[in-house]
Amino acid sequence: MKFRKIFIRGSIITVFFVFLVMPNVVSAETITFNETNFLISTTTTNNTPLTSDPASAPAIPDDSTFTLAPNATNTYFSNLQGKFERYNFVLPTGFSNLTFSFRTSVNDLFALYVNGTVVAIQTSSTQTNFEEPLPGFFMNSAGTATDTSGKLEYLLTSGMLPLFQSGANELTLFGRDTILFGGFGPTFGEIIYNTNEPPPPNGVPEPATMLLLGLGLVGMAGVRRFKK
Ligand SMILES: [Ca+2]
Numbered sequence: 001m002k003f004r005k006i007f008i009r010g011s012i013i014t015v016f017f018v019f020l021v022m023p024n025v026v027s028a029e030t031i032t033f034n035e036t037n038f039l040i041s042t043t044t045t046n047n048t049p050l051t052s053d054p055a056s057a058p059a060i061p062d063d064s065t066f067t068l069a070p071n072a073t074n075t076y077f078s079n080l081q082g083k084f085e086r087y088n089f090v091l092p093t094g095f096s097n098l099t100f101s102f103r104t105s106v107n108d109l110f111a112l113y114v115n116g117t118v119v120a121i122q123t124s125s126t127q128t129n130f131e132e133p134l135p136g137f138f139m140n141s142a143g144t145a146t147d148t149s150g151k152l153e154y155l156l157t158s159g160m161l162p163l164f165q166s167g168a169n170e171l172t173l174f175g176r177d178t179i180l181f182g183g184f185g186p187t188f189g190e191i192i193y194n195t196n197e198p199p200p201p202n203g204v205p206e207p208a209t210m211l212l213l214g215l216g217l218v219g220m221a222g223v224r225r226f227k228k
Contacts, residue, residue: 024193024205028097031089035104035187038085038173045082050109050176052153054118059110060084060172061127075184077107082176085184091193093166098193100160103136103149105129105185106175114163119145121154124201125178164191179212 044062050056066086068074077083091098104110108125111118122135128151129135135152139145143161175184 012202026196029092029193029195031191033087033089033171033187033189035184036070038087038184038187039066039159040070040184041065041084041086042067043084045176047080048082048176050111050121050123050174052121052123054111054121054154054156057113057118058082058174060116060174062114063170071186077175077177077182079180080177081182082161082174083184085173087171087173089169089171089191091164091166091169091191092195094196095164095166095193096196097125097141098161098164098191099141100139100164100192101102101136101146101148101190102171102188103134103189104173105134105183106173107185108176108178110135110173113174114160115165115169116172117156117162117163118154119156120152122151123153124151134186134188136188150175157193161196 001102022037041061042065045058048058061084062084066084070085075083075085102112102120104112106122107130109123110121112120120137122129133151135149136147137145137155138148139148139160143158145155145160147155171189172224173184173187176182
């Protein structure tokens with residue numbers, strides 16, 4: 001009797017301490033996207049200005065307008081036409097160490113918005129914009145962004161990191177033509193972050209989880225025997 005009491009108490013205390021010493025499960029997650037992952041808005045513009053001033057970028061159309069698949073017709077701009085395309089992604093609660101890289105080729109100009117804020121603009125129209133390195137940037141986990149192409153006229157070099165949020169996020173790319181015709185071209189993007197979220201339900205159980213489960217079963221068996 002005494003032994004069982006001690007055993008149950010011991011099990012509860014052990015479980016408590018295992019909880020205390022169990023490290024957070026931190027895993028690195030990567031969101032990779034390209035031009036095929038964007039949806040194009042049905043709203044278009046005609047000869048809207050776009051300068052190196054982020055305030056010059058046009059207002060983003062309503063979320064409900066981003067319905068068009070990125071095919072040859074929808075990614076094409078007629079003379080001076082502007083279009084918007086959207087990539088939606090989700091970040092978990094408590095994400096950390098987020099980095100973001102983005103490169104794109106637009107004929108002829110573009111502005112990129114993270115959750116509604118303009119973070120990068122390319123206003124120069126030159127053949128080299130369609131050659132590597134494509135116009136783009138990298139933001140490190142300290143939130144410092146650098147132009148990896150030397151081809152951007154505007155980059156939000158600090159202050160980009162707080163734009164990312166837990167839950168739904170959106171990247172919006174505005175592109176427009178300056179002569180003859182244009183369109184959205186190849187796009188490359190990567191968002192990498194750490195997460196403390198539990199592993200997916202079909203994942204392999206970790207040793208700590210197995211230990212807890214085992215101790216719980218032993219404890220329950222102990223209680224059952226004690227009640228007898
Ligand atoms: Ca053009």
